[in-house]
Amino acid sequence: MEPLFTFLASYWWLAFPAFGLLAAAGNGWERRARRRHRQKLEILKAQGELKAAQSTTPGPAQVAAASTPPAPETVDDESPAAQLEKLFAAHDDVTHRWLEYELDVAKLIAFPAMSDGRQPLTAAFLRAKRVADNLRPAEASTKVGRERLVEYREAVTDYEVAFDLAERDARRIKDSTFSSVERKRLDTAQQLLSVAVDQAATPAERQIAYKRVREELDGLISLSDEAVDRLEKKVALEITPGTPRPPHVPDPDTPAS
Structure with missing residues (x-):
């Protein structure tokens, strides 16, 4: 044991690099996870833009490249019904966020790209929505196989990511595409x-x-x-009782006197 203590006494400073290596390893794992997430966003964005560009005259090689499915994700140990419940909640959440634009005229005026299927990312989102809607089982108790469950899980993930990209882009460009x-x-x-x-x-x-x-x-x-x-x-709502009425409808084109 004495040689060991002698070694430790002489090289105690090695503990600091060792701790640094452990911290770097943990940070490296976190960076890799973030990088994989960013790569997934970038891949979906590129696929949306590519599919939009190829919608007129796609070639066989281009179609094959654009339609290559992502690597399957692993399904956890929860029951299929429990997994479907979570997927339904995620699916419905994206749909609700989309309807906030689709049914709100004020939001559509502020962010018109969200209703413009000519925008590549909006078009990619609408396609992802159709895929997720078509793969959605009727209810959580529906018997689905592992392959179908994984397929629906991936479709919901693509739906979430596609909406985030389309929303971010619509808020960025606003009405800049108009004259x-x-x-x-x-x-x-x-x-x-x-x-x-x-x-x-x-x-x-x-x-x-x-x-x-x-x-x-x-x-x-x-x-x-x-x-x-x-x-x-x-x-068509009636006037709120006790609320004063303006004398006329202001015309935005008429300058104030």
Whole structure:
């Protein structure tokens, strides 16, 4: 034992590099996990852009490369029903976040790319949504095999990532893809929309503003039937008792005197 103590006494400073190596190993694992996550995001983004570019005249080699499935993920030890419950929750959460844009005209005006299937990342998200919706079992108690469960798990993951990419891109570009004239129409529609849903305005004032909103958005943003129905219900609300009414609908194109 004496030689060992002598060695430790002489080379005690080696403990510091050893601790450093252990810390570096832990940090390295965390960096690799983050790097794998970033790579997955980048791969999906590239696939979305590639598929959008190939939608006109794809070649056989391009189709094969774009349709290569990702490496399967391992399924944990939970029961299939428990796993499906979690996947359903994740699936529904993304759908709810998407509907916040799809059914909210104000958000669509602010971030029009979320409803524009011509945008590569939006198109990739819509495709991922179709895949996840088609693979979703009817209910958690449905008997599914391991392969089908893994396939649905991967589809939900792709759906989540694709939405995050599309949302991030839509918030980045906003209305930059429109001309200056079109951006002015969007601004006008946004201002009129605030009047159309203002319960302090009269029904006639709200109806006039609503019609102007539809006119300004015509040819710029495609509104779903559900979004139009929700907006019309807001426009049709009665005046809140005790709330003062503005005398008229302000015209955004008229400068203040």
